[in-house]
Structures are given as structure tokens and as C-alpha cells.
Amino acid sequence: MCTVCGCGEGETRIEGHEHEHDHGHDHGHAHSHDHSHSRDHHHYGQGPARAHAPGMGQQRMVEIEQDILGKNDRYAAGNRQHFADRGILALNLVSSPGSGKTTLLTATLDALAGELPLAVIEGDQETSNDADRIRATGAPALQINTGKGCHLDAHMVGHAVESLEPADGSVLFIENVGNLVCPAAFDLGEAHKVAILSVTEGEDKPIKYPDMFQAADLIILNKIDLLPYLQFDVAKCLEYANRVKPGVQVLQLSATSGEGMENWLQWIRMTREARLIGHPALQLPSAAVTA
Amino acid sequence: MHEMAISESIVQIIEEQAEAQNFSEVKTVWLEIGRFAGIEIEALRFTFDVVSRNSVAEGSSLEIIEIPGTAWCLECGKNVDIKQRFDPCPECGGFQLQVSGGEEMRIKELEVN
Ligand SMILES: Nc1nc2c(ncn2[C@@H]2O[C@H](COP(=O)(O)OP(=O)(O)O)[C@@H](O)[C@H]2O)c(=O)[nH]1
Ligand SMILES: [Mg+2]
Ligand SMILES: [Zn+2]
Ligand SMILES: [Zn+2]
Numbered sequence: 001m002c003t004v005c006g007c008g009e010g011e012t013r014i015e016g017h018e019h020e021h022d023h024g025h026d027h028g029h030a031h032s033h034d035h036s037h038s039r040d041h042h043h044y045g046q047g048p049a050r051a052h053a054p055g056m057g058q059q060r061m062v063e064i065e066q067d068i069l070g071k072n073d074r075y076a077a078g079n080r081q082h083f084a085d086r087g088i089l090a091l092n093l094v095s096s097p098g099s100g101k102t103t104l105l106t107a108t109l110d111a112l113a114g115e116l117p118l119a120v121i122e123g124d125q126e127t128s129n130d131a132d133r134i135r136a137t138g139a140p141a142l143q144i145n146t147g148k149g150c151h152l153d154a155h156m157v158g159h160a161v162e163s164l165e166p167a168d169g170s171v172l173f174i175e176n177v178g179n180l181v182c183p184a185a186f187d188l189g190e191a192h193k194v195a196i197l198s199v200t201e202g203e204d205k206p207i208k209y210p211d212m213f214q215a216a217d218l219i220i221l222n223k224i225d226l227l228p229y230l231q232f233d234v235a236k237c238l239e240y241a242n243r244v245k246p247g248v249q250v251l252q253l254s255a256t257s258g259e260g261m262e263n264w265l266q267w268i269r270m271t272r273e274a275r276l277i278g279h280p281a282l283q284l285p286s287a288a289v290t291a
Numbered sequence: 292m293h294e295m296a297i298s299e300s301i302v303q304i305i306e307e308q309a310e311a312q313n314f315s316e317v318k319t320v321w322l323e324i325g326r327f328a329g330i331e332i333e334a335l336r337f338t339f340d341v342v343s344r345n346s347v348a349e350g351s352s353l354e355i356i357e358i359p360g361t362a363w364c365l366e367c368g369k370n371v372d373i374k375q376r377f378d379p380c381p382e383c384g385g386f387q388l389q390v391s392g393g394e395e396m397r398i399k400e401l402e403v404n
Contacts, residue, residue: 058404059318059402059403059404060314060402060403061400061401061402061403062308062312062314062400062401062402062403063399063400064304064305064308064397064398064399064400064401065397065398065399065400066304066397066398067396067397068297068300068301068304068322068396068397068398069297069300069396070304071300071303071304072300148295149293149295149296150293151293151296153296181293181329182293182296182329184329185293185297185328185329185396186293186296206377207375207376207377210327210375210376210377211327211329211376214376214390240377242386243377243386244376244377246386246387246388
């Protein structure tokens with residue numbers, strides 16, 4: 001349990017946020033339960049039921065009615081408010097491991113350096129390799145290692161933002177842990193989830209991982225430079241994506257050859273500007289922008 | 292496997308409630324889990340058993356109330372039941388569907404001592 005904020009996020013390590021986050025559970029055995037599915041229990045009144053002698057009480061029902069991830073959602077709402085106040089466009093990049101998130105990011109940062117203020121939060125289970133790759137572009141980056149955790153959550157991102165302090169009006173890229181399942185459930189407070197799928201994966205990924213592809217506002221189909229060597233059926237992939245999310249926007253590009261990159265860069269520019277209409281951060285002279 | 296994080300959140304909420312509502316032992320936990328919540332029930336049970344140890348929820352059993360998947364069909368102009376997010380509308384066969392139910396993940400109630 002984190003003593004600063006009461007969080008219990010296991011073994012997360014955030015660069016620049018050095019309080020203890022290690023409450024290891026020992027994973028020894030599992031009890032066996034009898035999971036009977038009968039619901040014929042007795043209700044001894046509902047709601048706050050504290051009117052009984054302390055100590056041994058009768059069995060009673062206590063109504064909870066709380067979202068299990070309510071706490072994450074509250075942190076996410078806090079992040080979202082912060083981003084709105086500062087005119088920060090936060091993008092949550094999700095994909096399987098190896099789809100090219102970091103490669104796309106470094107290419108994007110190289111292209112937009114000097115034009116827009118940029119910052120990156122990198123999520124990986126271990127190592128700061130990806131944050132190092134990002135910092136090599138000159139953009140400020142901060143690594144979160146989730147240890148065994150398979151996703152970033154809004155609380156980790158909140159701490160990372162405190163340390164990273166992205167400039168007003170910046171684009172904040174959050175590279176989530178490579179995983180198409182778990183990050184779907186954890187709102188980080190981002191403006192958009194961007195799902196990246198590469199042509200070396202199956203074209204049916206959108207229907208295999210529908211939760212994620214439905215949550216994404218933009219899909220990037222990466223590594224199209226490899227299409228001549230593969231059997232990947234682009235039309236089929238687009239059809240599947242549209243089944244999961246009717247009308248979803250899909251950008252086809254290659255992060256390594258640069259083909260199609262301009263569309264993505266333009267999407268970032270326009271999305272940022274649209275969000276900044278009327279916000280003082282848009283009035284920043286671009287000369288003041290540091291890469 | 293985010294079921295670990297989900298289980299940790301469940302135990303955390305139960306511990307808060309134990310304080311607020313004055314109980315020290317939980318026998319049964321009723322959860323409402325939507326069909327599209329992305330939760331593996333077996334993984335949830337396993338991780339819950341592990342993370343609830345040494346908490347008021349130790350030894351309690353999980354009862355899962357599954358919430359079916361529903362979607363709003365733009366063509367038909369009504370809610371329809373679907374099994375998967377990418378299913379066509381069972382009535383018109385179209386794909387212009389917006390999921391309207393089945394993403395729930397709630398602790399409903401507890402049986403406590
Ligand atoms: N041919 C090709 N390879 C790519 C492309 N984008 C990424 N890669 C390669 O895919 C591998 C994984 O990329 P990486 O960015 O680390 O993926 P991440 O795990 O999603 O961050 C690396 O070897 C990249 O060089 C692309 O557009 N074309
Ligand atoms: Mg990476
Ligand atoms: Zn903390
Ligand atoms: Zn219909």
C-alpha cells in the first residue's frame with residue numbers, strides 16, 4: 001500500500017516517484033471454495049446495517065453497489081481534468097507487444113520536434129529501454145515499470161504526470177504495456193485510445209480483441225512496407241474493425257519507411273488544435289516551443 | 292492478467308466497507324460482471340482467493356451475476372441482445388450497433404458477520 005496516496009499497486013516503479021510500492025502477496029495456494037450459485041440467502045435489512053451488538057453478529061446482507069474500478073475512474077477523471085486545464089492532448093497507445101508502438105513514437109517525435117511540445121510516458125513490465133529510445137529523440141520521457149502488472153492505471157499515470165510535467169498545450173503520448181486485453185479496462189484520462197495493429201499479426205485481431213478495438217477511437221495499421229511479403233488481407237481487416245466499431249478511422253502506415261506517416265501526423269495536429277480552440281495554450285507562439 | 296488488479300480493488304472496497312459498515316468477516320461477495328467486461332471468471336476467483344488472504348474477505352466465496360450483452364441497433368432503433376461485440380443485430384443482420392449493456396463490473400452486496 002502506497003503511504004502517500006493509499007494506493008495498492010504492487011510492485012510498480014515510476015521514475016522520479018520513489019516511494020515504496022511493494023506490498024507483495026505470496027502466491028502460495030488457493031483455497032477451494034464451493035461456488036454454489038444459489039441466491040436464496042436471507043436479507044436482514046439492506047443498506048448500512050450497523051444496528052447490532054459488536055462482536056458476534058447475525059449474518060446480514062450489506063449493500064455495496066460500487067463500481068469495482070471506481071477508484072481508477074476517479075483518478076482518470078482527475079487526470080482528464082488536469083489535461084483539459086493545461087491544454088494537453090493525451091493519447092493512450094495500445095497494442096500487442098511488437099506492433100511498433102515505440103518505433104512509431106520515435107518517428108513521430110522526430111517529425112514533430114520543434115513544431116509541437118511533446119512528452120511521453122512509457123509503460124513496460126521491466127526495463128527503461130523504451131524511455132531511453134524516446135529520450136534519444138530529445139523528447140522528455142518517463143518510464144513506468146509495472147512489474148507483473150499488465151497495464152497502466154490512472155493512478156500511475158497521475159504520478160508520472162506530476163514528475164514529467166508536460167508543457168501546456170503539449171501532446172502527451174502514453175505507451176501502454178503491450179497487451180490488447182487488460183489496458184481496455186483502465187481509463188487513464190486520455191483523450192483517445194489509439195490501437196496499433198501490424199500486418200504481421202492476424203487480420204482478425206479486431207474481433208479477437210473486440211473490447212480494445214471498440215474502445216479505440218483510431219486504429220493504426222502499421223508495417224505496411226511488409227505487405228508485399230505477406231498474405232495479410234487489408235480489406236478483411238478493415239471489415240472486422242468496422243464490425244467491432246462501425247465507422248472507425250483506420251490509418252495505414254509504415255513507421256520505418258515513413259509511408260502514410262503524414263496522415264498520422266496530421267491527425268495529431270488537427271486533434272490537438274481542435275481540442276485547443278479557445279484555450280490559452282494555443283496562443284503559445286510556436287517559436288517558444290521546445291523539442 | 293488484470294484480474295489481479297480487479298481482485299485487489301474488490302478487496303480494497305470491502306475493507307473500506309468493513310470499517311464504514313462495521314463487519315469483520317465476509318462470507319459471500321456478489322459481483323455483477325458484464326459479458327463484455329473482459330474478465331476471466333476463473334482467473335478472478337483464483338486471484339481473489341490469493342489477494343483476500345489476511346483481509347476481512349479471506350475465505351469468502353464469490354458469486355457472479357452475469358449481465359448479458361445488449362446493444363442499440365441504429366437500424367432497428369431499439370436494444371437487442373448480443374453475445375459478442377462483433378455480432379450482427381439478431382433482428383436485421385446489420386452491424387450498426389452500439390453496446391449499451393454488458394460492460395458492468397460492480398460489487399453488488401456482501402453477506403457478512
Ligand atoms: N518492417 C517494419 N518493422 C517495424 C515497423 N514498425 C516497427 N517495426 C519493428 O517491429 C519491432 C517491434 O517494434 P517496437 O516499436 O519495439 O514495438 P512495441 O513493442 O509495440 O513498442 C521492431 O523490430 C521494429 O523495428 C514498420 O513499420 N515496418
Ligand atoms: Mg515499446
Ligand atoms: Zn503512489
Ligand atoms: Zn437491427
